[in-house]
Amino acid sequence: MSTPDENGTTPAEPLWPAGSATGIGSLPGTDIAEAVKFTLGELPDLPYLPELPGRGPGADMIGRSAGLLVELPVEIYAGRWRVAASPGRELRRAYDLRERDLDQLTEQAEGFTGTLKVQSAGPWTLAANIELALGEALVSDHGATRDLAASLAEGLKTHVADVRRRVPGAKVLLQLDEPSLPAVLAGRVRTASTLHTYRSVAPSTVRDTLTSVVEAAGVPVIVHCCAPDAPLSLLRDAGASALALDLELVGTGAEKLDAIGELIDAGVGLFAGVARTTPPASGRQPDAGALADRVKRLWRDLGFPYELLAQRVVMTPSCGLAGATPAYAQAVLKACREAGRRLVEQ
Structure with a gap:
């Protein structure tokens, strides 16, 4: 007999109802109360906590996900997210926006007992889009990337636990967005000068890093990659449920x-x-x-x-x-x- 995971599911149990539909993440607008109400109403089989990047820095994919990092503060400098000594104003805003989002989810999903999805950028997309203090992306430094992945894994584990506490009847799914992953693998991520690219990262390193984040989440993980060269077998081997x-x-x-x-x-x-x-x-x-x-x-x-x-x-x-x-x-x-x-x- 299979052992249930933290969501109370077993491998033989469906992760979502047959015939489900859901959104990838972002919606237009700035009203989170209306957006949460909308996803719960329009997608009853598989609603998700919506993202509203129209609210500005801290609500964008990188800033919102950077707000989940543990003991790795960032700030915006010259229009780019970079590692900082302490959280910048935009990161503090990301914390505040996430708290508002979760408060709305808590209120509007009261009594909900179905499957619920939350999203975050994955470790390689964050590493390709957050810079070190000297201006180059974290993906240029494998040690820094490992630290980021560990920080993200810890933050996602806490975030998922918070969502499950707020909506105790929900089976939580986590979606990791990795639009930059093919560029990381192919060595197409541009340096700060844009004149060159960083060296490619070995598939085994990419896979192992993703696996560490997937396993830490404690819930089934969907990996989203909207690119023609999405590395399907690598993502499967990293432990993605979908x-x-x-x-x-x-x-x-x-x-x-x-x-x-x-x-x-x-x-x-x-x-x-x-x-x-x-x-x-x-x-x-x-x-x-x-x-x-x-x-x-x-x-x-x-x-x-x-x-x-x-x-x-x-x-x-x-x-x-x-x-x-x-x-x-x-x-x-x-x-x-x-x-x-x-x-x-x-």
């Missing part, structure tokens, strides 16, 4: 199909990014039927039994929705929710 991918960027070539098929075969879930984050020139709204059909075609090409589709796939936008209008963001998430329900249909 991967969130932009299906348009990943493509449908034989090699990519094989890689996605290997993930599914290994029991890794797929958060299928199928809905555009901005409307097409025609202004056409997202169509739930078309979104569901896209994923059904992929599943058919992969050759897996149809009855597993709704259990293993979660419908999502292709990325965050901070750049969308409120009306379009609402239309996208509604279409994803309806598309998820259509996956349950035979």
Whole structure:
């Protein structure tokens, strides 16, 4: 018999209800009360704590996630986040914004008993976007990157525990956003001068660092990487329970199909990014039927039994929705929710 984890789940128990849909993280606007209400209402099977980067520094992906670091203060200098001797004004603002966000979640999710997702930038994206005091990114210093990963792991463990305490009926999932990961692996992260790039980081180092953060979280982890060269097998080996991918960027070539098929075969879930984050020139709204059909075609090409589709796939936008209008963001998430329900249909 499998041993339950801290969420009370076992490996055989689904991490989310069949036919679920969710968002990647960000939404337009600055009203956190309205945003939390929106995600709980529109995505009842898999709501998430929304991110509102429109609130400014400290609410952006790097600043918000840096606010989770333990004993590693940062500040903004010349428009960039960098390691500091003490927390800068923007970091203190990040602390305050997170507390407000959690207070709203506590109030509005009272009595909630389903699956709930929270997000943070992953260690390699933070290392590529936070600078050392002398101006070069942490990714240039492997020792500094290890320290950052350990700090993030400790902070995420505390953050997840806080969310579980505030919403005791929830099964918490953690999403790590790693948009910079392919650049780290390929040696494409630019130096401070922008004239050169940092050396590439070995896949084994990247994997082991991610594994340390995933294991420390104590809850199932989804890794989100919206890049055409997302390292799927590496993320699987790092212990991700699911991967969130932009299906348009990943493509449908034989090699990519094989890689996605290997993930599914290994029991890794797929958060299928199928809905555009901005409307097409025609202004056409997202169509739930078309979104569901896209994923059904992929599943058919992969050759897996149809009855597993709704259990293993979660419908999502292709990325965050901070750049969308409120009306379009609402239309996208509604279409994803309806598309998820259509996956349950035979």
